[in-house]
Amino acid sequence: MLIRKNTKAFKTILQIITACQQRTDREKLVRLYITKAGHSILDRINIESIEGDAQLLYDMNYEAVLMNLNSSGHQLQVSDDVPGIYFFHSTSNKVWDETPFEFDEAVKKDFSDLAELPVLRKKEKVEKYVFPVAKSRTEPSTKKEKTKPAKVSKTKVIKAVEKESRQPDYKLKHKIYFTNLDKVVFRQAKFTRHDILDYYSKLADYILPYLKDRPYSTHIFSDSTSPATEINGEVLFERHADDIPAWAQPATKDKARKQKLFCNDREHLLLNVELGALQFNAANSKSKSIDFPDYIVIVIDSPQHELTKAIDVANTALEILTGLQLPSFIKTQGISCLQVYIPLDAKSKFETAYDVAEYICKLIRLKVPDLVTLEGTDDEYTYGKVSLNYELNREGKNVTIPYSIVPGESPTVATPLLWDEVNHELRAEDFTPETIFKRLKQVGDPFETLFRKKQNADALRKRLQENYSFLL
Numbered sequence: 001m002l003i004r005k006n007t008k009a010f011k012t013i014l015q016i017i018t019a020c021q022q023r024t025d026r027e028k029l030v031r032l033y034i035t036k037a038g039h040s041i042l043d044r045i046n047i048e049s050i051e052g053d054a055q056l057l058y059d060m061n062y063e064a065v066l067m068n069l070n071s072s073g074h075q076l077q078v079s080d081d082v083p084g085i086y087f088f089h090s091t092s093n094k095v096w097d098e099t100p101f102e103f104d105e106a107v108k109k110d111f112s113d114l115a116e117l118p119v120l121r122k123k124e125k126v127e128k129y130v131f132p133v134a135k136s137r138t139e140p141s142t143k144k145e146k147t148k149p150a151k152v153s154k155t156k157v158i159k160a161v162e163k164e165s166r167q168p169d170y171k172l173k174h175k176i177y178f179t180n181l182d183k184v185v186f187r188q189a190k191f192t193r194h195d196i197l198d199y200y201s202k203l204a205d206y207i208l209p210y211l212k213d214r215p216y217s218t219h220i221f222s223d224s225t226s227p228a229t230e231i232n233g234e235v236l237f238e239r240h241a242d243d244i245p246a247w248a249q250p251a252t253k254d255k256a257r258k259q260k261l262f263c264n265d266r267e268h269l270l271l272n273v274e275l276g277a278l279q280f281n282a283a284n285s286k287s288k289s290i291d292f293p294d295y296i297v298i299v300i301d302s303p304q305h306e307l308t309k310a311i312d313v314a315n316t317a318l319e320i321l322t323g324l325q326l327p328s329f330i331k332t333q334g335i336s337c338l339q340v341y342i343p344l345d346a347k348s349k350f351e352t353a354y355d356v357a358e359y360i361c362k363l364i365r366l367k368v369p370d371l372v373t374l375e376g377t378d379d380e381y382t383y384g385k386v387s388l389n390y391e392l393n394r395e396g397k398n399v400t401i402p403y404s405i406v407p408g409e410s411p412t413v414a415t416p417l418l419w420d421e422v423n424h425e426l427r428a429e430d431f432t433p434e435t436i437f438k439r440l441k442q443v444g445d446p447f448e449t450l451f452r453k454k455q456n457a458d459a460l461r462k463r464l465q466e467n468y469s470f471l472l
Contacts, residue, residue, distance in 0.1 A: 003076045003086075008116040010076060013086070014069045016103065016111055016118070021066060022229065024221055024276030025239060029107050031123070032061045033085075033100040041079050041087055041097040055180055064099045074098070084121035110239075168194065170201045174247045174267050178274055185221055185278070189410040191433070193221075196405065197273050199433040203403050204266040206445060210401035211263045213286045217398045218277035219407055230281070233272065234261045240275050262287070279406055281398035285346065293353045294346040294451065297399050298361060299375075299389035302336040307428055310338050313364065313372055313386045314422050320363050326460070327453035329446065331416045332428040334406045339399070339414075343450050348457030350395040356457050357390035359464040364388060366471060402447050405433060415439070416447040 003010050020026040033044035034057070047058050068074040068088045077097070079085040087100040105120045167178055181194040200207065216233045237244055248271055263269055263280070272280075284293045298317065302310040314330060317340055321328040329341040342360075344353060365372045365388065375389040392399050400406065404414045415431035431439070 001078050001080060003078060005076075009118065010069075012111075012114045012116050013076065013118050015114060016107060017062075017066055017069060019111070021062070022221070026062070027058060029104050029110070030062070030065075031102050031104060031121075032058055032065070033102075034061065035097055035100060039096055041085060041100055042081060044085075044100050055183055061099055061101075065101055068099060078119065084119040086118070168197060168201075170197075170266070170270065172267050172270070173265075174245065176245070176267065176271055176274060178270075186407075186409075186411050189432075191411050193273075195433065196278065196411075197270060199405065200269055200273055201266065202437065204269055206403045206440070207280070207401060208264065208266070208269065209451075211269070211280060211282050213262055213264065213288065214282040215287065215290075215398070216263055216280060216282040218272060218281065219279035220276040221278050233263060233277075236272065236275050236277065237261055243275075244271075279400060280404045281400050283396075283398055284393070285350070285395075289346050291349055291395070292346040293348075293350055293393065293457075294344050294454075296342040296344060296353050296357045296360075296390075296457070297392045298340045298342075298357055299333070299387075299392060300338045300340065301387040301389065303384055303386065305336040307336050307338075307426065308424055309371065309386045310336065311422055311424060311426055313368065313388070314338050314340065316368050316371075317360070317364050318419055318422070320360065320367065324360075324463075326455060328419075329416065329450055330419060330422060331402055331414055331447070332412070332426075332431055333400055333414050334412060335408060335428050337428075338422070341447075341450060343453050343455060345454035345456050348461075350393065352457040352461050354390065354393040356461050356464065357393045359461070359468065361388040361390050363468060363471075403436070416445060418443065418446050 003013070017030065020029050023029070027048070032047045034047060035041065035044050047061065050057065065088075069076065074088040074090050077087055077089055079087065079100075084102050085100055086102065087097040090098060102121045103118050105122060107120055108117060111117065168181070178193075178197060181192065181197075183193045185191055185193060185196060217230050218233060218236060219230050220236070237248075248268060263272060283290075284295050284297060285291065286294065300310045300313050300317070302308070318328065318330075321340075321342070326342055329343075331339055331341070333339050342356075361374055365374060371386055372388055373385040375387045375391065391397065400414050402414055402416050406412045406414055410429070411433055412429055413431045413433060413436050415428075415436065417426075
């Protein structure tokens with residue numbers, strides 16, 4: 001039966017397929033099949049059933065489904081013989097049915113707000129399917145010889161199976177089964193999920209101090225040409241509730257109160273990555289003192305990816321902070337952005353920290369007014385100016401943590417810098433998952449003393465008000 005493009009049914013299907021395109025659990029929500037030319041919809045092969053790594057085949061068919069939905073040359077059909085199976089007829093050739101697919105019942109939970117949901121199907125048991133191997137042609141022998149059947153080494157078979165299913169050995173306390181290890185996340189750099197897991201496993205000791213006991217969010221895996229999607233860590237776990245091992249479930253004696261989910265150890269860090277996390281962002285306060293931030297963050301963002309201007313503003317910020325006798329730290333954030341940190345003693349509320357950050361940004365603008373604009377003010381969209389942003393100091397905001405991977409055309413790392421490095425030779429794209437290890441050996445961790453040089457935000461705000469409010 002034909003589903004016309006101007007109907008609610010068609011629009012809902014298109015919306016679901018589009019929304020699931022970048023989701024890590026899309027294989028569970030949308031099941032795909034293949035058919036051969038001349039075969040009907042009944043002669044379909046579930047991609048899940050294909051022996052070996054069928055991820056590429058799934059990706060190709062998913063793109064074909066999405067392309068056909070947006071194509072004027074393909075018509076969406078729902079099978080009369082197998083309810084819930086959708087497929088396409090091309091207008092140029094109606095001999096066979098193309099790119100069949102179906103929706104799992106889990107779609108109802110995630111897309112219940114959409115009008116006229118498609119017919120959903122329970123997952124059926126699938127039989128393994130092995131593609132036939134083409135016979136190799138051999139030259140006829142001129143002499144008849146008796147040949148014995150070749151012996152297949154059981155050892156070789158076992159080793160081949162082990163190699164195919166081999167898991168990374170991260171020496172974890174709890175077992176995690178990692179999937180889609182060969183899936184390419186950054187095509188330009190040929191950077192895979194396995195590479196991401198390796199990176200976070202090796203850098204865990206540097207990363208976890210900024211995640212421990214803090215609410216956090218993540219940017220999940222996304223095509224490098226599309227914006228990454230940010231979601232709360234708890235939402236990420238809820239989406240994969242059926243796959244979360246018991247040891248990773250938040251536990252609390254008070255059943256009426258939901259315990260927060262934290263990322264406090266390497267197991268949870270890598271489990272987040274397995275569920276799709278790529279970039280990690282955390283609150284600038286800990287759970288036990290959630291209303292009291294332990295650092296201020298000021299974002300310096302260049303226009304049109306020109307880091308040069310951000311560098312000039314950052315050095316101006318350093319002059320002002322040095323004059324105020326305040327310790328400060330700086331790191332990269334993507335290609336065009338720098339972030340300045342000021343450590344606090346976690347004894348002042350967010351409102352106070354926000355006021356301090358605003359005062360400092362206004363002092364920077366006062367010193368270089370032609371170069372800087374304050375985000376959120378009337379001159380926010382002044383062309384060519386560097387944007388100063390202090391909004392991340394509001395309660396509930398999350399900041400990209402040091403040493404997190406940052407998505408883009410190629411992966412970069414949010415890298416702590418020495419202030420001496422903040423010059424016009426600085427290139428944020430030089431800090432990658434491949435270069436960061438050598439850098440740590442040579443330079444060390446510039447953020448090592450971040451939580452030791454603590455300032456009181458109330459006293460600082462009072463000092464700024466008394467000495468500089470007349471200027472602002």
